[in-house]
Amino acid sequence: RKEVEQDPGPFNVPEGATVAFNCTYSNSASQSFFWYRQDCRKEPKLLMSVYSSGNEDGRFTAQLNRASQYISLLIRDSKLSDSATYLCVVNSEDSNYQLIWGAGTKLIIKP
């Protein structure tokens, strides 16, 4: 089992729709969780940190479920510019704070 698993997609979604990504992690000692965004042929950039209580930033909402060991990212009212690969990232104190990266979920927003 991979340490961090994501649906590879691609998700083809019409503009304006709501889309949700899930990510599961295997290490119950994981402490910090992030969503990064990576545009085609570009470097990853932090989209959101994920807090235990859940957090929202505009059209983006991140949730954490420690009991089931998954995190989610919800994008509302999707825009063409949201097309990218979304990477789930997890870190654990017992791995020397090394970030473990999922393979990413590709999102394609269609006009």
Add this chain to the structure above:
Amino acid sequence: EAGVAQSPRYKIIEKRQSVAFWCNPISGHATLYWYQQILGQGPKLLIQFQNNGVVDDSQLPKDRFSAERLKGVDSTLKIQPAKLEDSAVYLCASSSRIAGTSYEQYFGPGTRLTVT
């Protein structure tokens, strides 16, 4: 604020040749990372430095890969000799991580290596 700088941006070499990549992190960032990203996969950590010391190099293929950060600022990653499977994007990232806190990694634009 200047971002993470990397060079070269692109490199094409033949197998068994050697290659070196350079990274200059954001000023003041003590932690520096080298990642390998193969097409369709997430970044894979090769080595992590804290200042000029190695924190984690467990996934670095040490028979052919080496990295250094002698003065605790910029860093070089070398591959010698290269293999076809080394074709990937090599990403450098830095952070101002303080132990015990969440932190953001800032990435450079990467070096796209093609081994033929």
